[in-house]
Amino acid sequence: MTAERTFIAIKPDGVQRGLVGEVLGRFERKGFKLVALKQLIPSRDLAQEHYGVHRERPFFDKLVNFITSGPVIAMVWEGEGVISNARRMIGATKPLEADPGTIRGDLAIDIGRNVIHGSDAPETAVFEIGLWFSADELSSWEPADQIWRVEE
Numbered sequence: 001m002t003a004e005r006t007f008i009a010i011k012p013d014g015v016q017r018g019l020v021g022e023v024l025g026r027f028e029r030k031g032f033k034l035v036a037l038k039q040l041i042p043s044r045d046l047a048q049e050h051y052g053v054h055r056e057r058p059f060f061d062k063l064v065n066f067i068t069s070g071p072v073i074a075m076v077w078e079g080e081g082v083i084s085n086a087r088r089m090i091g092a093t094k095p096l097e098a099d100p101g102t103i104r105g106d107l108a109i110d111i112g113r114n115v116i117h118g119s120d121a122p123e124t125a126v127f128e129i130g131l132w133f134s135a136d137e138l139s140s141w142e143p144a145d146q147i148w149r150v151e152e
Helices: 012-016 020-030 044-050 060-067 082-090 103-107 122-132 144-148
Strands: 003-010 033-040 072-080 116-118
């Protein structure tokens, strides 16, 4: 398995409830590498493009209104299997269906306030990273502990 990148966003409810450090810590402790991070209040245009696949759904306007209601922490994480691992760490979209130990299972309140977003596939990750970050905002770096790893 090769290293890949994924887009993760802590939504306004997670930021306003003071969960940023908790979420960041979970990804760091898992061993993923943070390659981009910023806080912003998304524009309506950005939100509409991000949630474009839901444009025809009845909840589209609610999604856009919520994600633009306050600060979001936008991140790019890198590592082997980061997309599928992040999805498992995040948990089910509906917090009542999310397993204990997942971010949503432990921290989310309801489906409309579920703390976090994560890319669901490699193609989605590429799209979302390009939407939220310019190429010069992504950092390529090697963690110092990489020299400690034994190659097989």
